[in-house]
Amino acid sequence: MSHKTIVAAIDFGTTYSGYAFSFGHEFKTDPLKISCTNHFHTRSGAGMSLKTPTCILFSPDQQFHSFGYEAEEKYSDLLMDGEHRTWYYFQRFKMMLYSCQDLKRDTNLQTSDGKSFPAIKIFSSAINYLVNHMLSAMGDKVAGVGHDDVHWVLTVPAIWDDKAKHFMRTAAEMAGIKGQNLSIALEPEAASFFCRYLPVEKWSDGDKSGISCFEPGKRYLVLDAGGGTVDITVHEVLHDGHLRELFKANGGPWGGTTIDEAYKEFLVDLCGQNTIARFERDFKDDFMDLLREFEVKKRTVSPELDQKVTLKIPIALHEAFQDDHGKSFREVVSERQDLQRKLVFAGDKMRLEPSLMKSFFHKTCYTIVGHLKDMFDKPELSGVATILMVGGFSESPMLRHAIQTNFSRMRVVVPNEAGLAVLKGLSYLAISRR
Known part of the structure; x- marks a missing residue:
């Protein structure tokens, strides 16, 4: 080079x-x-x-x-x-x-x-x-x-x-x-090298000791949450500035796309597998628009969300449901006791209660938190007091809240440009x- x-x-x-x-x-x-x-x-x-x-x-x-x-x-x-x-x-x-x-x-x-x-x-x-x-x-x-x-x-x-x-x-x-x-x-590794040289004001916690986790001898865990995978590594900063990997990289397919999958599973539960499969096959443009809209809306979901989230349901899906079930989509959904006060229709739009929208994140966040807890039980992670969150999915308030709540004794650091850190x-x- x-x-x-x-x-x-x-x-x-x-x-x-x-x-x-x-x-x-x-x-x-x-x-x-x-x-x-x-x-x-x-x-x-x-x-x-x-x-x-x-x-x-x-x-x-x-x-x-x-x-x-x-x-x-x-x-x-x-x-x-x-x-x-x-x-x-x-x-x-x-x-x-x-x-x-x-x-x-x-x-x-x-x-x-x-x-x-x-x-x-x-x-x-x-x-x-x-x-x-x-x-x-x-x-x-x-x-x-x-x-x-x-x-x-x-x-x-x-x-x-x-x-x-x-x-x-x-x-x-x-x-x-x-x-x-x-x-x-x-x-x-790339994210770590970028974050260690960020000015203090670039850290979301605003603490003047915001880059102390990168001092020689310090150990920290990198949680790289992207769209597809979550990569977890543990680094120690050596005296010459290089990094030493303390724990073999691990993780799994728990990235941001799993939230989309949870929403698709919700639609399958509402409409049935055959209806959603036919809708995706015969009205692929509407199906792509439906998921694209959800992709945008999910980024606004936070633990503090207290307003309904509005999602447009294509007419083609209503028609496919009617053909398969002999009843209207609205009629069948309104009869479900488990969705009372959680889902309402307004014109061609479906409005979800905040708790329902947040529920799409639960499985993924629970999996990531559980994996981290298992890791922190291992002796190789002794002395690790900081979690560095990077990657696009780390910008999700729901994931950040889950990590901060479950590891309150640790320092959780998220750079303002988490999605660009890598x-x-x-x-x-x-x-x-x-």
Whole structure:
């Protein structure tokens, strides 16, 4: 890396992906000067975003078409025109590597409607898109930047096995990144390096000793809660500033997408498995809009929520329910005693009581808290007094409250940019070692 003047980091997330880059000459004057600006156009060009959805679209002849917001919008258009059946659309496909028991280069993934597609092509095309998008963004600062002028760093969850990590490296090389110009970094380590150099005012607790957990000799636990997985590692700060891993990285598939799954299970309970399956199959655009709206609303849920949450229910779902059950959706739901005063309808909208909306978080938070309690019973974690929460899901008030309540004797620290800690930390970690 010593001859590279630019380090670029790609955070390949389950739900959202993004990138950041740093220049060597800027690092010398300000280590935290990491370029991570609004590069992605949101749906319908309504604004710009730091990250873009991890979804990808291929044409009927299996050629790459688009990634992120562009893929979402194109596929929605195809759905409305009834032309989607021969296209290949994948979203949140990163978790498929975690769950794949025998991952190989020739492994195939399935679209939601059962079409098979080479997994390596999906990942290499996604990385290639992000690389080219980043090179274009870099060009605004330095003209003529190419692949070989950059040292690339790609994130992987700490709990992935070696096969998954090797698969990601192969995909990156297929995307045009030379092996000698590529590093694979663990997400919790990158987040730790970024957080330890944040100014005190960047910590959400505002305590002047906010970075004391990074002093030599200190031990702390990193809870990296992303969209798909939760990675948990325990670090000790050595006297030379490096980190020593005290406990083998562990965790599980308990990320923010599990809240979406809880909502889908709720809809299945309301409507029946057959109705929801048919709704998802025949009205896929409405189904995607339904989940997209919930994705936005769930971010506002906090323990203090005391107002009903309003969610739009597509007419197509009402009609599918009527066809399957011979009764109206509203009529059947209103007869359920367990939902009395918890759910009401207003026009085409469903209004949920705060307690019902919060309940979608209970299983996930309970699982994460239980796993942490089991870990803190182990002798290797003696002396650990701080929990550092990073990752997009760590920004959820519900998860933060669950951790703070159950570990009240410990210091729980959440940087204001928890969702960007991994991404920015990658650039910092790599360029600081040049």
